[in-house]
Amino acid sequence: MTLAPTLIKLDSLPVGQSGTVIHIAPGNPEDTEDGADLARRLMELGFVPGERIRMLKRGLPGGEPLAIKVGNATFALRRFEAALISIQPE
Amino acid sequence: MGAVEKAAQAIAQFPMVALLGNPNCGKTALFNRLTGARQKVANYAGVTIERKEGQFTSSAGNQYRLLDLPGAYSLSAHTPDEMITRDVVAGLREGERSPDVVVCVVDATNLRLNLRLALEIKRLGLPMVLCLNMVDVARKRGIVVDAARLSQELGMPVVETVAVKSGGEKALVDALDGMWPFYESVANPLSAIDAVSVEETQREVRRILSVAVKDGDDRGNRSEKIDHFVLHPVMGPIILAVLMFCVFQAVFSWAKAPMDMISGGVADLGVLLSNHMSEGILRSLLVDGVFSGVGAVLVFLPQILILFFFILVLEDCGYLPRAAFLLDRLMGGVGLSGRAFIPLLSSFACAIPGIMAARTIQNPRDRIVTIMIAPLMTCSARLPVYALVIAAFIPDREVWGTFNLQGLVLFCLYFAGIISAMAVAWVMKRSMRAKRNQPLMLELPAYHWPHLRNLAIGLYERAKIFLMRVGTTILTLMVLLWALSSFPGAPEGAIHPPIYYSVAGMLGRALEFIFAPIGFNWQICIALVPGMAAREVAVGALGTVYALSQTGDELANSLVPVIHASWGLPTALALLAWYVFAPQCLSTLTVVRRETNSMKYPLMMAGYMFVLAYTATFITYRVALALGG
Numbered sequence: 001m002t003l004a005p006t007l008i009k010l011d012s013l014p015v016g017q018s019g020t021v022i023h024i025a026p027g028n029p030e031d032t033e034d035g036a037d038l039a040r041r042l043m044e045l046g047f048v049p050g051e052r053i054r055m056l057k058r059g060l061p062g063g064e065p066l067a068i069k070v071g072n073a074t075f076a077l078r079r080f081e082a083a084l085i086s087i088q089p090e
Numbered sequence: 091m092g093a094v095e096k097a098a099q100a101i102a103q104f105p106m107v108a109l110l111g112n113p114n115c116g117k118t119a120l121f122n123r124l125t126g127a128r129q130k131v132a133n134y135a136g137v138t139i140e141r142k143e144g145q146f147t148s149s150a151g152n153q154y155r156l157l158d159l160p161g162a163y164s165l166s167a168h169t170p171d172e173m174i175t176r177d178v179v180a181g182l183r184e185g186e187r188s189p190d191v192v193v194c195v196v197d198a199t200n201l202r203l204n205l206r207l208a209l210e211i212k213r214l215g216l217p218m219v220l221c222l223n224m225v226d227v228a229r230k231r232g233i234v235v236d237a238a239r240l241s242q243e244l245g246m247p248v249v250e251t252v253a254v255k256s257g258g259e260k261a262l263v264d265a266l267d268g269m270w271p272f273y274e275s276v277a278n279p280l281s282a283i284d285a286v287s288v289e290e291t292q293r294e295v296r297r298i299l300s301v302a303v304k305d306g307d308d309r310g311n312r313s314e315k316i317d318h319f320v321l322h323p324v325m326g327p328i329i330l331a332v333l334m335f336c337v338f339q340a341v342f343s344w345a346k347a348p349m350d351m352i353s354g355g356v357a358d359l360g361v362l363l364s365n366h367m368s369e370g371i372l373r374s375l376l377v378d379g380v381f382s383g384v385g386a387v388l389v390f391l392p393q394i395l396i397l398f399f400f401i402l403v404l405e406d407c408g409y410l411p412r413a414a415f416l417l418d419r420l421m422g423g424v425g426l427s428g429r430a431f432i433p434l435l436s437s438f439a440c441a442i443p444g445i446m447a448a449r450t451i452q453n454p455r456d457r458i459v460t461i462m463i464a465p466l467m468t469c470s471a472r473l474p475v476y477a478l479v480i481a482a483f484i485p486d487r488e489v490w491g492t493f494n495l496q497g498l499v500l501f502c503l504y505f506a507g508i509i510s511a512m513a514v515a516w517v518m519k520r521s522m523r524a525k526r527n528q529p530l531m532l533e534l535p536a537y538h539w540p541h542l543r544n545l546a547i548g549l550y551e552r553a554k555i556f557l558m559r560v561g562t563t564i565l566t567l568m569v570l571l572w573a574l575s576s577f578p579g580a581p582e583g584a585i586h587p588p589i590y591y592s593v594a595g596m597l598g599r600a601l602e603f604i605f606a607p608i609g610f611n612w613q614i615c616i617a618l619v620p621g622m623a624a625r626e627v628a629v630g631a632l633g634t635v636y637a638l639s640q641t642g643d644e645l646a647n648s649l650v651p652v653i654h655a656s657w658g659l660p661t662a663l664a665l666l667a668w669y670v671f672a673p674q675c676l677s678t679l680t681v682v683r684r685e686t687n688s689m690k691y692p693l694m695m696a697g698y699m700f701v702l703a704y705t706a707t708f709i710t711y712r713v714a715l716a717l718g719g
Contacts, residue, residue, distance in 0.1 A: 037168075038529060040166070040168075040288065041168055041529070041531065042531070043288040043289070043292075044163045044164040044166070044168075044206070044288060045163055045203070045531060045533075046202065046203045046206075046292075048288060048289055048292040049289060050292070050293075050296070051202075051292070056314065056317060056321070057317065057321040057322075057323075058323070059321075059323065059415065059416065059418060059419050060323035060324075060327075060419070061419060062419060064418070064419055064422075065415060065418045065419070065428070065530055065532075067317070067321055067415065067534060069314075070203075071200060071202035071203050072199055072200040072202060072203070072536075073200050073202075073203045073533060073535075074313075074317075074533070074534040074535075075531060075532065075533055075534065076411070076414075076415045076418070076428070076530055076531075076532040076533075076534055077529075077530055077531060078418070078422075078528070078529065078530045081529050081530065081531065
């Protein structure tokens, strides 16, 4: 397990940095209103293991929301959504 | 059988083509390109999701029905929109014919995301065409798609289209002609879609991309460069504020000339009629009821069109989701999502399109809260009331050298609406015990130039909706009000003007009992009655009330000096405060009922707005009186 220590959560990726999606943690259904399957939804937007992503922008104040490029699409996520995504930074 | 029914039956037999694709893939532009103005916009039965159908004829003479399905990222259906799309495609929705052929529209610049949906639909086993849209943009970015290879890999025809160019749809129409004749086909069960995991589908997408697509150089693309400024933590909000300021400036300054033309034209018509008709009930109905009433409302058409022009342009070029991004934190503070920005912005023109735009908010609670506060945004229907009262009571002078006092008061009224909306949202979210984490998951599509044709079709729809309202609801109300304020006539030797003795007069005097503590006289009370049915009618109603209660020469005078003479400043300020909340236009309540599918929310809305309006007006009036205003 030499890779494990270098994995970070997407929400802590600095602006301008790239990485590869490794794993999506299932969201805690208690956290959200309708118990949405956040992990599945994120994957359907393209946050699938193996895809390259890049942090484009962060909002102010509080570094939220995040603008993240995945493939050729850009999505805005809130921090807690991004925190479900483990990435291998480059 | 009538000709209309025959035609309808013939249309029903055309093959049904379903357009399906990710949001932002240019699907609606393609739909507009194919069908032009021959569209029928309605709702799917039982839900409030827009159903757009049209027809077109190919150059070979084949006729088709075309259905524009709501955009979807996946057929596993997380949103009500996606559920409709899935059910219609699979032929599971009652009352909807299952499509004869599915056209999956994909954005050629973003196949990595778009192809997954195509693979999902393919599992349903229906006749299918893949439509590579925006190939012109893809080429410019150096993306090379081998359509023949892609077709071979996917096992379906692949055509290239440019929906925004005339003739850009030709390849698709030819492909459809080539599939003729169509036989009835039955979709595989939905479980076929979920039989393969998302990861596995994505692996397949990657494999296909590796053999059929050569990616261009994406670094430093135009959208990212623009976003560098537009989403910048400091510059972004400044750009947004400047843009919004320009939009409002345009709405109020550009609209002035056409508005003057409309009101002038209507007034001239009234004078013309007065001169050519003998005095009597009919002349009174036409001049005092129809012309002055409907004219007062029609005057807003230019403003509504200008506001929607900007909203449509900003939406079309991709700025609106960026605005939602920038405002997400701010709106999150009161428990709303950044997505609420678009409905709330539309509500400045009119709450109805705003409430309808709230459909794009996935979270049901966010959506309800957005709907409930939408009428607190100052809609342009309140402007005539504001304009009238401000012109009559607020002196036209400079403050601190640069600001105009009248403009400043108007700004405060807008601001009061926004602040109270935020407060109401906060309270509602609190009382609903909403959990803290709301997903955002908002796509920021690539920027592109707005398309004139789509813009024109969008504006045409808005104008149609507004004029139909003026022509039906408002005209009816104006005539009703005229009748109420004309009958019964004044008795012999009356000391008050005739309207005092009419039904409206009695109603107004009865209401005065409730409204006297907040400073409203019976004339205002009478105007409030139809004003609750549709806010903009209140000015027309005041016109009718005062025009009818004056005699001779005074009738020709405009309303401004009349109300200036008969109201005190506290009453004027009270009326302004009332209209910040202004419970409530019937059309809005009807739409809320339709959109929420329950009576609870429209009743709640009318109730809370009335309480807020009464309280705010009471405080305003009493404070103004105490200060000796």
